[in-house]
Amino acid sequence: xxxxxxxxxxxxxxxxxxxxxxxxxxxxxxxxxxxxxxxxxxxxxxxxxxxxxxxxxxxxxxxxxxxxxxxxxxxxxxxxxxxxxxxxxxxxxxxxxxxxxxxxxxxxxxxxxxxxxxxxxxxxxxxxxxxxxxxxxxxxxxxxxxxxxxxxxxxxxxxxxxxxxxxxxxxxxxxxxxxxxxxxxxxxxxxxxxxxxxxxxxxxxxxxxxxxxxxxxxxxxxxxxxxxxxxxxxxxxxxxxxx
Amino acid sequence: xxxxxxxxxxxxxxxxxxxxxxxxxxxxxxxxxxxxxxxxxxxxxxxxxxxxxxxxxxxxxxxxxxxxxxxxxxxxxxxxxxxxxxxxxxxxxxxxxxxxxxxxxxxxxxxxxxxxxxxxxxxxxxxxxxxxxxxxxxxxxxxxxxxxxxxxxxxxxxxxxxxxxxxxxxxxxxxxxxxxxxxxxxxxxxxxxxxxxxxxxxxxxxxxxxxxxxxxxxxxxxxxxxxxxxxxxxxxxxxxxxxxxxxxxxxxxxxxxxxxxxxxxxxxxxxxxxxxxxxxxxxxxxxxxxxxxxxxxxxxxxxxxxxxxxxxxxxxxxxxxxxxxxxxxxxxxxxxxxxxxxxxxxxxxxxxxxxxxxxxxxxxxxxxxxxxxxxxxxxxxx
Numbered sequence: 004x005x006x007x008x009x010x011x012x013x014x015x016x017x018x019x020x021x022x023x024x025x026x027x028x029x030x031x032x033x034x035x036x037x038x039x040x041x042x043x044x045x046x047x048x049x050x051x052x053x054x055x056x057x058x059x060x061x062x063x064x065x066x067x068x069x070x071x072x073x074x075x076x077x078x079x080x081x082x083x084x085x086x087x088x089x090x091x092x093x094x095x096x097x098x099x100x101x102x103x104x105x106x107x108x109x110x111x112x113x114x115x116x117x118x119x120x121x122x123x124x125x126x127x128x129x130x131x132x133x134x135x136x137x138x139x140x141x142x143x144x145x146x147x148x149x150x151x152x153x154x155x156x157x158x159x160x161x162x163x164x165x166x167x168x169x170x171x172x173x174x175x176x177x178x179x180x181x182x183x184x185x186x187x188x189x190x191x192x193x194x195x196x197x198x199x200x201x202x203x204x205x206x207x208x209x210x211x212x213x214x215x216x217x218x219x220x221x222x223x224x225x226x227x228x229x230x231x232x233x234x235x236x237x238x239x240x241x242x243x244x245x246x
Numbered sequence: 247x248x249x250x251x252x253x254x255x256x257x258x259x260x261x262x263x264x265x266x267x268x269x270x271x272x273x274x275x276x277x278x279x280x281x282x283x284x285x286x287x288x289x290x291x292x293x294x295x296x297x298x299x300x301x302x303x304x305x306x307x308x309x310x311x312x313x314x315x316x317x318x319x320x321x322x323x324x325x326x327x328x329x330x331x332x333x334x335x336x337x338x339x340x341x342x343x344x345x346x347x348x349x350x351x352x353x354x355x356x357x358x359x360x361x362x363x364x365x366x367x368x369x370x371x372x373x374x375x376x377x378x379x380x381x382x383x384x385x386x387x388x389x390x391x392x393x394x395x396x397x398x399x400x401x402x403x404x405x406x407x408x409x410x411x412x413x414x415x416x417x418x419x420x421x422x423x424x425x426x427x428x429x430x431x432x433x434x435x436x437x438x439x440x441x442x443x444x445x446x447x448x449x450x451x452x453x454x455x456x457x458x459x460x461x462x463x464x465x466x467x468x469x470x471x472x473x474x475x476x477x478x479x480x481x482x483x484x485x486x487x488x489x490x491x492x493x494x495x496x497x498x499x500x501x502x503x504x505x506x507x508x509x510x511x512x513x514x515x516x517x518x519x520x521x522x523x524x525x526x527x528x529x530x531x532x533x534x535x536x537x538x539x540x541x542x543x544x545x546x547x548x549x550x551x552x553x554x555x556x557x558x559x560x561x562x563x564x565x566x567x568x569x570x571x572x573x574x575x576x577x578x579x580x581x582x583x584x585x586x587x588x589x590x591x592x593x594x595x596x597x598x599x600x601x602x603x604x605x606x607x608x609x610x611x612x613x614x615x616x617x618x619x620x621x622x623x624x625x626x627x628x
Binding site for chain 1: 321333348398
C-alpha cells in the first residue's frame with residue numbers, strides 16, 4: 004500500500020456508491036422482486052453445485068492420473084501428440100461440446116455432466132503434465148542417485164513440486180466449470196441457467212440476474228475455496244504464496 | 247575400495263555409436279579421494295555415473311569393497327553410495343531435515359534415529375541445527391545448500407561417495423572454504439570418494455590420486471605430485487598447464503624441504519662473533535638473531551658485522567617474514583618474491599627457530615623429480 008490515504012478515500016467513495024445503489028435498487032422494487040425468486044435460487048444453486056461437483060470431481064480424478072501418465076519418460080513423443088490433441092480440444096467452445104454430447108447421449112443430466120467433464124478435464128491434465136515436466140532434471144537425478152524408486156520419486160518429489168501448478172489448473176477448470184453450468188440448462192440439466200435463459204426469453208432482467216448473480220458468487224467462492232486449499236496443502240518450500 | 251574393471255559406455259546416436267568411456271580400469275584404495283579430471287566430453291562424468299548406474303554401463307564391472315555391484319539391485323546399491331551433484335538438487339518441497347533424512351527413511355530407520363542423525367550432520371558441517379533444520383532450501387545461500395547436499399549424501403554413512411563437480415557452482419571464496427571444510431571432515435570420515443572436476447587446482451588440492459581422461463580413455467592415473475612431476479604425454483602436460491612446476495609448490499610442505507642446521511646469534515653476542523658465525527655457516531647476507539627461548543627477534547646484516555663494532559642487540563633489523571613447518575612452498579615462494587630474498591627462517595609450532603628454507607633447496611626438491619624422470623626416459627630409450 005504505497006498511499007494509504009488515497010486508498011481510504013477510494014474505499015469511502017465506493018462505500019457511498021454501493022449504499023446509493025442499494026437505496027435506488029430498493030426504491031425501484033428490484034430487491035423485493037429479486038427475493039421473490041429465493042426458493043428457486045436455493046433449489047437451483049444446489050442443483051448447480053451438484054453438476055459442478057460431480058463433473059469437476061470426476062475430471063480431477065481422471066485428469067491427474069492422465070497427466071501423470073503422459074509425463075512419464077516412457078511416453079516420449081506420444082505425450083506431445085496427446086497434449087496437442089488436448090490443446091485443440093480446449094479451443095472447442097463448450098456450447099459445441101454440449102451440442103455434441105446431446106447428439107450422442109440425448110438430453111438430461113448425463114450428457115451435461117459428460118460435456119462439463121470434458122471441458123474441465125483439459126486444463127487440469129495440461130497443468131499436471133506441465134507441472135510434472137517442469138520439475139528440474141537435476142532434482143530427478145539427485146532423487147534417483149539417492150536410491151528412490153520411480154514411484155517414490157513421483158510421490159515424494161514430482162507431485163509435491165508440481166502441486167502448485169496442478170492446483171492452479173484445478174482452480175481455472177472449476178471456475179470455468181461453474182460459469183459453464185448455466186449452459187447445461189439448454190440440454191435439460193437444470194441449474195441456475197434456468198433463471199438466466201428463462202429471464203432472457205421473458206425479457207425479465209431481474210429474473211435473469213437472479214440466476215446470473217448467484218452464478219458469479221458461486222464462481223468466486225469456488226475460486227477462493229481452491230485457492231485456500233492450495234495455500235494450506237502445497238508444501239511451503241514450493242508454495243510461492245507462502246514464501 | 248572401489249575398483250573399475252573395463253568399464254565401457256557406448257551411446258547410440260544418430261551419427262552412429264559413440265564411445266563415451268572406453269575400457270576404464272582403475273582402483274581407488276579405501277579412504278582416498280580420487281579426482282576424475284579432464285576437458286568436457288572426456289568421459290569423466292559418464293564414468294562416475296556408471297558406478298551408481300545413473301548411466302547403465304554397456305560392459306565391464308564395478309567392485310565396491312571387493313563385491314561385484316552387478317549382484318545388487320539398483321536401489322540398494324545407491325543407498326550405499328553417497329551422491330552429490332553440481333546442481334545440488336535439494337528437494338524444494340522438503341525441509342532441510344527431511345532432505346537430510348531422505349536416505350535413512352528409505353532404508354527404514356526410525357524417526358528418532360534419523361532426526362538425531364540430521365542434528366549430528368549439521369554439527370559436522372558447522373551449521374546450527376536449531377536455526378536450519380526446519381527451513382526450506384530456497385531460504386539458504388548456494389554455499390549453505392551445497393553443505394546440506396554433502397550432509398544428505400553422508401546421512402546413511404555410506405562407505406563410498408560420488409561427487410560430480412560438487413563445488414562447481416559456488417563462488418570462488420566460498421568454494422575454497424567448503425573445500426577446506428570437506429577435507430577436514432574427510433580426515434575423520436575416511437570415505438572412499440570419486441570426485442569429478444575440470445579444475446586442475448581443485449584436483450591438486452583435493453585429490454589423493456588424479457585420473458586424467460581424454461576422449462573416453464583414462465590417460466594417466468597417479469598421485470598429484472607424480473602427475474605434475476612426470477606427465478605421461480603431451481596431452482596431460484598441456485592440460486596441467488605450463489606452470490605445473492609452480493602448482494607442485496602447493497603439494498610440498500616446508501617440513502619436506504627445510505634444512506635443520508641454522509646458525510644464529512643472540513642479542514648479547516658481539517658483532518665479531520656474528521661475523522665469525524656468518525663465515526662458519528657460509529652465509530652471504532645476514533644471520534638470524536634469537537632470544538633465549540630460541541624465538542626469532544631479527545637479523546644482523548653481514549655488511550654491518552664487517553663495518554661496525556658492538557653488540558648484536560644494537561645493530562639488528564626486523565625479519566621480513568617467517569614460515570611454519572606446515573606451510574606449503576607456494577606461500578614460501580610468494581614471500582620470497584615479495585621481499586626479494588632467497589631464504590626464510592622457519593619456526594615450529596611453539597615459535598622457535600628450527601631451520602631455514604632456501605630458494606636453492608626448493609629448486610633442488612622440485613628438480614630431483616625431473617632428474618629422475620629424465621633418467622627414466624633415457625633408460626627406456628637405451
